Amino acid sequence: MPLFVRAEGVVMIQVQLPDGSIKPFPPGSTPRDVAAALGAGLARQAVAARIDGQLADLSTPLDRDCRVELITLDSPQGLEVYRHTAAHLMAHAVKDLYGDEVQVTIGPAIENGFYYDFYSERHTFSPEDFERIEARMTELAAADLPVVREEVSREQAIALFRSMGETYKVQLIEDLGEPRVSLYRQGDFVDLCRGPHLPSTGRLRAFKLTSVAGAYWRGDEKNAMLQRIYATAFPDKKELKAYLARLEEARKRDHRRLGRELDLFSFNEEAGAGLVIWHPKGALLRTILEDFERREHLKRGYDLVMGPQILRTELWKTSGHFDNYRENMYFTEVDGQSYGIKPMNCLSHMLIYKSHMRSYRDLPLRYFELGTVHRHEKSGVLHGLLRVRGFTQDDAHILCTPEQLDGEIKGVLEFVRDVMGIFGFEYEVEISTRPAKSIGSDLDWERATKALLQALDDVGLCYEINEGDGAFYGPKIDIKLKDALDRRWQCATIQCDFTLPERFDLTYVGKDGERHRPVMLHRVVLGAIERFIGVLIEHYAGNFPLWLAPVQAVVVNVTDNQAAYAEAVHRQLRAAGVRVKLDLRNEKLGFKIREAQFEKIPYMLVIGDKEMADGTVSPRYRSGQNLSPMTPDAFVQFVLDECKQYR
Structure with missing residues (x-):
């Protein structure tokens, strides 16, 4: 692409559009100008842009040849921009109403809405405040205030927020360590934010505050308790009304409420946060599910195994868990020896494999355990059965030759398909790739990722790539269930691991009489039994099918x-x-x-x-x-x- 085109004496810049076409614009034009040139409908729908792949506001000046992709309100990214701006609108309204009584912290868009965390020693928010806050938000939206981005030095930003008494914003800027930061202003409200945002508050047409909850600053229980106001926003009132109807149905199906009403389980602070106490009917429901799991695994050639709850810390160092996962683990000491309470079941299964010399004729070996594990989840993220500290996985590890790997992955995918069909779940698939904190060689990660992708392609399953969210020892296929309310739940997973067999020196004797390294698949079908039961309760609204009902x-x-x-x-x-x-x-x-x-x-x-x-x-x-x-x-x-x- 040539750098410039001259038109009527003006040096024009060239803007490449997603379809590959190129259009000239005067320097200083904005993505809003590009949208207007392409049509009035697109101009109305555009909320932000990508300039050479970077997210930007519609008001960003174009000063060079570039690629521009307009982000519209009917896209997921566009809706996120819309809701992020709505979060700023809510914070603006709260500051207008409560002034210095409240400090603002962070307010991101999330699935189905947004939230904003506030700190206040003098005011406790409740649903009774919502009408007043929404009324002020409506006034600010009607004022159609321009949302303006500005970049300032780190020192200027710190001085500004310190003068406003916004100590949490000061801490955020100090921790960022960037020489310059971006601020967004609308009227007399200013917030620290990367953006992008809608051009003005007048674009916000339909929003609703939904709930308030406690949340620790940065999710750490050692920090101050904040007040998190949840809300949602949609481009029009019809969509908002439909969503609120679904939300009301979700409240009726809330597994925590139904768990109490049906006398299935409870939590007790005397026992500890995130630890489930199963009542008779809940324990029976769980037993029915676990018996179903055992039968299905035995039919598919799995062997039942069991491992201990604690293993020596040296073993967790060998596996890499100590270096890469210990913040999620609990440790104890026995006879002066350090032990780790297991967060996963794979180590015992590898020790079972190592208990005998293995031949290629023995493989694949499929070890299945309903293994109870414990993980140190922060108290701020605990949520009924869906996020707990002690839970049982329908965990299995398949050890096979590299030649058998493709068939074993496909076998697990078929297993997931069959089981989800029994419960009436549709599902979506993601491939999660290597995270920054990981072990193993690039070659092993490439081989593992390729194997998962090939299996999905062969069976015709569509998938999305989730960059950097794999396990620390290998990439994974994540299965996200869709329930009766079309919500997504992460349950089943298949992880491909060339690394731990190397670390534990697992071998088998091949046809050539030489020793070779097996490949290991870590996989769950239902996932955590606790989480799956929580999903089932909400999916069925407590009306379990006859085979699963604890009382028939x-x-x-x-x-x-x-x-x-x-x-x-x-x-x-x-x-x-x-x-x-x-x-x-x-x-x-x-x-x-x-x-x-x-x-x-x-x-x-x-x-x-x-x-x-x-x-x-x-x-x-x-x-x-x-x-x-x-x-x-x-x-x-x-x-x-x-x-x-x-x-």
Whole structure:
């Protein structure tokens, strides 16, 4: 591309567009000018730009030949810019309303919205404040204030925010260590930010504050507690209304609330944060899921193994966990010897492999363990069953020859497909590549990444690349489930590892009689059992399918006259393997049925005088649908038939 074109005496710069076409513009033109030249519709939709690949505001001057890609509101990046500007609008409104009572910290866009963290010793935010803050946000948006970027020296920025009493902003700038920083101003509000942002506040049309929570500064419980206000924003009110309806449905499905109501699990500060206490029905639900897992793994040629909860620290040093993962580990001492409480199960599985000489004829070996691990998650990120400190993984490690690797990866992908189909989950796939903090040679990482990509291409699965988010010992395939509300949950993963077999000197004797190095796949299908149960609760809204329900049926009598027969039916069903409870309370039938529905029990077996005389029960589904009367034996067969595909 030539550097300049002269038009009517003006030296023009050339702007290359995404389709490869080139258009001349006067020096000092902006991406907004480019959008206007391409059409009024694009000009209305554009919110930011990439200039030679770098994100920039629409007002950024173009002073050289460059490539310009316009970012529109209907793209994920455009929506992020929109919400990031909305976060500044919320902070502006809060400062207008509460002044020096509040300090601002950070306010990023997140999935489905944004948040802003505030520090205040004098004011505690609550949902009662939301209407007032939203009203001020609406006024500021209506004022259509220009959002203006400026760059200043580090010293100028520190002096500015120190004079404003914004100590958290001062700390951020000091920690950045950059000689110059960018600020954004709108009216009398100024914030530290990289940008980009919308051109003005008037572009913000629909927003809503949703909740408030505590959050430690920088996620460290040793730091001050901040107040995090969550919110969301959309380009129009119709989209916002639809999202809020989904949010309300999500609240109804919240696994923490349903966990209490269904008496499945609890947390207790006396036990410790992030440690789940399973109640009888929850423990039974978990056992059903784990038994299902064991059956499915045995069918696919896995061997069941178990490893200890603690292993000598020297072993964690050999694996690289001590250098690369120890901030997430717990350590203890026994007889003067340091031990690490396991955060992963792979070390024991490698020791099992090393317990015998292995031949190529023995491979692949597939070791499966429902292994309980503990990881030091910061208290600020703990969230019900979805983020805990102690959890059980459906963990497996496959040791195979390099020639077998492709088939084993595809076998795991088929396993994931089959299991997710049983639970009714669709899913998306990501490839996570080498992180900055990692071990192993470039060649091994290249071989491992290529193997994962090839398997996905061969089976026809679409995927995205997630740069730098692999495990420290190898790249991985991450499976993200889509639930009934179209939310994404990270569960299954497949990690390809050439490095740990090298560190632990794992070998097998090949066809040539020489020793060779196996490859190891680390993989989970459901992931953490706790997290998966949390996802299941919300996916099904607590209405578990019959095979998974901890209580499948409840026997209810109409009057005391049927109590003896009801007890006999209860014994018969329980002996046949039906998970059944008995409700003989002296309450009205309607009350007992409503309570069973509240507990989300799939079937209520009503027994009155007619059923007792006929030797039957009258099943009623939790939705209110009545089935024809049937004998207890027929109901047992009915349950077995509905559940047999999962046995």
